[in-house]
Amino acid sequence: MVNNDTIIALATPSGAGAIAVLRVSGKDAITISAKLFKSIHGKKLTQQKTHTIHLGHIVDGKKELDEVLVSVFKNPQSYTGEDVVEISCHGSPYIQQEILQLFLRNGCRMADAGEFTLRAFLNGKLDLSQAEAVADLISSDNEASHKIAMQQMRGGFSSEIAKLREELLNFASLIELELDFAEEDVEFADRTQFKALVDRISFVLKRLIDSFAVGNVIKNGIPVAIVGEPNVGKSTLLNALLNEERAIVSDIAGTTRDTIEDEISIGGIGFRFIDTAGIRETKDEVESIGIKKTFEKIEQSQVTVYLFDSSNSISNLEQVTLEIEKIKNKYPQKPLLIIANKIDRLDDTQLARLQNEIEGVHLLSAKTGFGVESLTHSLLELINQGALRNNETIVTNTRHYDALLKALEEIKKVSEGIDEGLSGDLMAIDIRQALYHLGEITGQVTNDELLGNIFANFCIGK
Incomplete structure (x- = not known):
């Protein structure tokens, strides 16, 4: 799937900046760079030690393109496991493109999306789950998602899966050995110990699967729908939470005709607030579409915030209570x-x-900001952060979640086989499938299509 040719890409965002970094990787990375780099001290790049930095110029014949710093990383002590050169040049888009085109004319190929990290995986520098964590780390936009990505990139999740797989593989080997001596009717794998192992693996798999509920919302942001009747201050609350005039505010009921979304970090966790159209009976066709979208957003949200105007409702709190019960009955599992x-x-x-008539009501003045801080604390309390605080492994990747579910299903079959006294050859089939699904997570079992799907989502240059 992957060539062993020499690739190049811009490793920093495109556009003007103070500096830009171009990354070159492959068997000819140093020799190509040496041909195009002129050291101010007359050094030959091919003779320099790994992990060294050199000042000089990138030259196209007699033409100097830019003064640069060139970093040399020799295989296997590099990110990709190949020879790598990183060129730090001035951040002019013109300079970036001139250097990039010069290297392409001299034997480099433009890197595909994620190709540097793909090479790191294929060269054993990272396993597949660690490689995916690199992409998560780049896209992390709050403390919690950053922390999870860092833990996975360091191999926390990988090591847990690898340990389970190794123990299961050891017993699988004994089961397979029994098949070679089927006629002698001997057991090499102690069924009591095997049962204990299977139960422990099931427990760990269930814990990892359960963690996905938290990990997924932390990674993608927790959607919070702000709902209520028109003109109760939903848009004002959104603006107060975001600390900016994001939504249009007026005294005219029905001003918000569509949903407005924005995200902020509270306590290191991303919350995606959705300001919805007011819920009421209306003949306005456009407003009706907005109200329909409101209910769609409640369905999609993890948390619902029901807002009402206390000054208008104080004389009719029974109606407020009725509306609250409607939402609770329609979405009983939703906070x-x-x-x-x-x-x-x-x-x-x-x-x-x-406070006496509406249980658990939060007092707020979105206009003055009173109660906003208390609301943010209440939102945080709804999220189970125990695993995050305890630095436990948290699953955030849908592919990993799916593989864990399949592995657990096979482990359950093995457990049932032990209880029913099934022969080793029947259990061996389920054990192999469980090992296969666990191997999918770390890349011990893989194929070109899977790798293509994963690394196609990376940015070019990483």
């Missing part, structure tokens, strides 16, 4: 935060009545 907005318009007696 619901009840927010009484515009409390700055209420006196102490009204506030006391509000």
Whole structure:
């Protein structure tokens, strides 16, 4: 699938900047670079030690393109496991393209998306789950997703899977050995120990599978739908949470005709807030479409925030309670935060009545900012951060989740086979399948199509 030719790509974002970095990798990376690099001290790049940096110029014949720093990394002590050269030049787009085109004319090929990391995987520098964590690390936009990606890139998840697979493989070898002596009717694999191992593997797999519920929302941001009747302050609340005028605010009911989304980090975790159209009976066709989208967004959200205008509702709290019960009954499994907005318009007696009649209500004035901090704390409490705080392995990748589910299904079959006293040849089939699915996660079992799908999602230059 992958050539062993020499590739080049821009490793920094395209566009103007102070500096840009071009990365070259392959068997001819150093020799091609040496031909195009002129050291200010007359050094020959091919004779330099690994992990050294050299000042000079990139030259095209007699023409100097730029003064650069060239970093040399010799195989296997490099990111890709091949000879690698990184060229730090000035960040002019013109200079970047001139150097890139010069290297392409002199034997390099433009790297495909993720090809540097793919080569690192194929050369044993990373396993597949670590390689995928590189992409997650690049795309992480909050502390929690960054922490999970760093843990996986360091091999925390890989080592846990590898240990399970190794232990299962050892017993599988004994089961396979029994097949060679089937006529003698002997057992090399102690069934009691094997049962204990299978139970332990099942426990670990279930824990990893359960962690995906937390890991997935941390990685992608936790969607929070802000719902309520028109003109209760949903857009004002969104602006207060984001600390900017993101949504249009007016006294006209139905101003928000469509959903507005934006994301912020609270306590290191990304929350994606969705300001929805007000829920009410309307003959306005455009507003009706917005209300329909509101219910769609509630379906998609992990958390629902129900907002009501306390100043208008204080005389009819029964209606508010009815609306709250409707949402609870329709979405019984979805966490619901009840927010009484515009409390700055209420006196102490009204506030006391509000808190007595609506259980668990949060008091808020989106206009003044009162209660916003308390709301953010309440949102954090809804997220199970125990595994994150305890530095446990958390699964964030859908491919890993699917492989774990399949592995668990096969392990359950093995467990049932032990209980029923099945012969080794029947259990061996299920054991092989479990090993296959565990191997898929780290790349011990792979194919070109799978690798193509994974690395196609990487950025070019990584």
